[in-house]
Amino acid sequence: MEEKTTLTDAVHTLLRRAIIEQALKPGMRLPEDTVGEQFGVSRTIVRHALVRLENEGLVVTRRNRGAFVAEPSLEEARNIFEVRRALEAEVIRILADRMPESGYDQLEAHVRSEQSVKGKDGPVSIRLAGEFHTLLAELTGNAVLSRYVSEVVLRCSLIMAMYAKTHSSDCAVDEHSQIIAAIRAGDVGKATAIMDHHLGAVAGRAELEKQPDSVSSILSRYGKELVS
Amino acid sequence: MEEKTTLTDAVHTLLRRAIIEQALKPGMRLPEDTVGEQFGVSRTIVRHALVRLENEGLVVTRRNRGAFVAEPSLEEARNIFEVRRALEAEVIRILADRMPESGYDQLEAHVRSEQSVKGKDGPVSIRLAGEFHTLLAELTGNAVLSRYVSEVVLRCSLIMAMYAKTHSSDCAVDEHSQIIAAIRAGDVGKATAIMDHHLGAVAGRAELEKQPDSVSSILSRYGKELVS
DNA sequence: GGCAAGAAAATTGTATCCAATTGACGTAAA
DNA sequence: TTTACGTCAATTGGATACAATTTTCTTGCC
Incomplete structure (x- = not known):
């Protein structure tokens, strides 16, 4: 091939x-x-x-x-997070309305693979944490939305590389599961709230x-x- | 220089x-x-x-x-409009919260320049109609958001070039004024509703x-x- | 006349080459 | 010592040349 x-x-x-x-x-x-x-x-x-x-x-x-x-400056970082929240809220809204056939299977499989590297703070962990959000966006079937989410997720990785001491993906995995559950229950408000908290958690650190x-x-x- | x-x-x-x-x-x-x-x-x-x-x-x-x-296919067009609505809703939310000093002046000046070419369906009209939304996004002070809005606005221009007979910017200008007024009144819901209608209006035509x-x-x- | 195969033309993919700009270093003068 | 200036090395901005691939045209066969 x-x-x-x-x-x-x-x-x-x-x-x-x-x-x-x-x-x-x-x-x-x-x-x-x-x-x-x-x-x-x-x-x-x-x-x-x-x-x-x-x-x-x-x-x-x-x-x-x-x-x-x-x-990215702190100002720029704030901007990126602001856009990311808006985009991911839209993702949740869409998925609560129309989740594709094998969507939950894929999401849960991904969470499992995240849990399998739990504890390690290596590059793999960083990548997987981001890919959860990318996968979520891809499941909307909206390629444009998916691409923008990928972009801000990548830039967030860069931001955390600058401003966060450790990626500390421990809490992240748990929240990923909660988000899936909330979407499954059709509770857009709750899912968005968790996502906001999830994203807000990483935006409050500062060491360069x-x-x-x-x-x-x-x-x-x-x-x-x-x-x- | x-x-x-x-x-x-x-x-x-x-x-x-x-x-x-x-x-x-x-x-x-x-x-x-x-x-x-x-x-x-x-x-x-x-x-x-x-x-x-x-x-x-x-x-x-x-x-x-x-x-x-x-x-852009019709599918792609729908995707772009979907993202655009989400992004512009965020723009409105931000501006209702924090509109910069000379914001309204700039917006009204732009609407006036749009009105000055009212009736003509030339390239200038098309460009100005898009630039209103770009200006709106720029006023948020969020460069990332602004860039994404610019992109979807440009792609919408392309879509209308394919699927709309005429740009018919007549109704657009009026709605632009209404959006400004709603933001000024702090009525996010109304401003968003007008914007949705504004964007939805152009998505219902089809001739290639x-x-x-x-x-x-x-x-x-x-x-x-x-x-x- | 229609279809298939091969050659030729057009166009992109990639590498290399020259010019222009920038940053650093060193030297000299105040 | 500090600052100004001039030269030089390093690196990008841009153009050209070559290779690879695709498309099209031609040609021969059915």
Whole structure:
């Protein structure tokens, strides 16, 4: 089976993963040469991937200065959470009205996989916590809504990478179950309330620490997947 | 005063305008070298601009086939309107709570400029009708929310280019005034209701006509602005 | 005339090359 | 010592050249 994705897609995905898994920390520089060398592709590809990441808000580029992993300000963080609440409230509203056939099965399966890594604060845990919300959005069948939710979820991951000490996904998993239950009961108000609390919980921390590491040493862990 | 924008930005903006003003019609092909030739830039620039437009949903690219002006399906159109309603409801909620200083002045000034072109169904009318909603979103001070609203508004313009006979901005302007009044009165429910009606009004038409024109002949009207 | 296969043309995917801008370093003068 | 200035290295902005893929046209066969 042949992969039909373009190289740009591959680099884009890998860089995104590296960012949300906090391997590439906020503020870290992303020189096109270095990244391209690591992945064995030319600057052209990296450039395209960086453009996409910028549109997603995960990367900012300064003219003639290059690309950096975004460092959302507290103001920006508030904005993102505000939008995310509105979007996820809409998701809940839709799902309470029309949940697809195997929706609950998928959700519960996901929660189980979250519980299986409970306790560990590794990259996998971070990714899974975000993917719950992404899955929720996908179940609406609304691709546009789904895409926006994915975007804000990713940016929230970045925000937490900056401002939260630990991801502390323990409480999150429990609340995920509660949200499912509330939707199943058709209680939009309750589900929204839990979601608000769920999102609000992570927005109340504040500690900032930077640790500029070597870019290439980090990317070497991601690059091997491109050697086809 | 030196323009500090990059060439990619310029091409991006021009193409976007051409699309939402319906000069470039849905389904129309956008070959990279044709566009580049028209604007006097290389394919590299056009390519970057097209990537951005794709992220905005105004353009779709098929692998090794090239870029086309997006042709939103009715399903997709419904999705976009659904998201737009949710986002604009949030905008209203925020503005009823915290409208900035000169907010009402700006809004009323905009409505006046809309009224000044009342009756004409030209590109200017289309653009202004959309910009009212964009302005509304910008007044929230939430850049993320503002960006998402802009995106769905643009895509709605594209949808109406496909499915609506005329833009019929007559009723729109009146409702714009009503929305301002309702927000001023702090009546979120009423403002949202008007907005819903306002958005719902345009989603009930259906006629499709394609008219594939020469790309370069259209772009020549936009290209002169790049000759610096 | 219709259909299939192959060659040619057009267009995108990717790499490389040159120019322009920025930041840093070093040197000299106040 | 501090500040101003000039040079240089590093990096991006943009263009061109080549490779790969798709589409279309042609040609031959039924």
